[in-house]
Amino acid sequence: MILGDGVALDVEKLRMRYGTTDVLHDVTFQARPGEVLVLLGPNGAGKTTTIEILEGFRMRSAGRVEVLGMDPARGNEAWRARLGVVLQSWRDHAKWRVRELLSHLGSYYAPYRTDRIHRPWDTDELIAAVGLTEQANSKIGALSGGQRRRMDVAIGIVGRPELLFLDEPTAGFDPQARREFHDLVHHLADDRTTILLTTHDLDEAEKLADRIMILAGGRIIADGSADELSRRIAGEAEIRWTHDGQRFVHTTAESTKFVYELFKQHGDEIGELEVRRASLEETYMALVRQYESGRLETEVHSLQEVAR
Incomplete structure (x- = not known):
């Protein structure tokens, strides 16, 4: 089949x-x-x-x-x-x-x-x-x-x-x-x-x-x-760019909208644009740590209940 x-x-x-x-x-x-x-x-x-x-x-x-x-x-x-x-x-x-x-x-x-x-x-x-x-x-x-x-x-x-x-x-x-x-x-x-x-x-x-x-x-x-997983860990993206010889950094949860407005305002004057979210490695480690931390808290709570 x-x-x-x-x-x-x-x-x-x-x-x-x-x-x-x-x-x-x-x-x-x-x-x-x-x-x-x-x-x-x-x-x-x-x-x-x-x-x-x-x-x-x-x-x-x-x-x-x-x-x-x-x-x-x-x-x-x-x-x-x-x-x-x-x-x-x-x-x-x-x-x-x-x-x-x-x-x-x-x-x-x-x-x-x-x-x-x-x-x-x-x-x-x-x-x-x-x-x-x-x-x-x-x-x-x-x-x-x-x-x-x-x-x-x-x-x-x-x-x-x-x-x-x-x-x-x-x-x-x-x-x-x-x-x-x-x-x-x-x-x-x-x-x-x-x-x-x-x-x-x-x-x-x-x-x-x-x-x-x-x-x-x-x-x-x-x-x-x-990308979906990285949004769970860090809802905001870091945007870097240069303009008129200066370097800028901005953090926002709406990166697409921000970049659109940036180019709408400055056009070709924007250089070295970079949009960065948490890497998969950072996301993976954070999710595993969150799980292990939650499991540890559950085990401690269970032991406390048994002790009572």
Whole structure:
């Protein structure tokens, strides 16, 4: 089933418990076809558990989950062929050559990806897309760390997935490789591939994400674009500009209106204009601190109640 304009991910009140410990608490979100959704959170927040449940690798304790219209706990081979997964590392197949392995893996998808739009990648096109053309005939074991990471990405998208899971995809990439990978992500999203990405690189998250979810303590504590999240922390923007050789700074909650009026008054005499909100890193840290502070206050209150 192709969802068209529906939702690619539909998660409602997802819970996960290990023994007596709850690691996910009523996690609820959706993702549309072609949306790049970045999942952020400190170590131990529940990111990996969430993704493993969505991929069908781990059974949930409670809640409703639909991935491409199917419960991942009952996903079949045809459903799995519509997914792509890029793990943090994959060190198998060292003796295979790049083109041979990708051609071989692509053949597994062919019976399930028969329509023109979703057929598996042409092997050489895929190799070029991830920047490994010069290494196409090299053994995988001979690739550098960055090249090996490009290979991991190629393996994840070889079947031209409708939904792609990326776990720290650019770890080990040099700046040029990272830029090329970002272009690839945007290209996949333009082709309506939904992408769920985890990263500790907040600059990368800000560049790639249509939406950002922050998971802390097994709960989604924030969900929105980078700009929307920054507005939650700092409703005002700082505007800097120069005019007649002088530098000015102004803080306002209505930056667009202020800039409009500024140019209306001074026109081309305005120079070096900069509008700055809180960075994603500042926003992320503030939201996590707010959550942890609130949780600490709740725990202290509970202990005081028990003491009474």
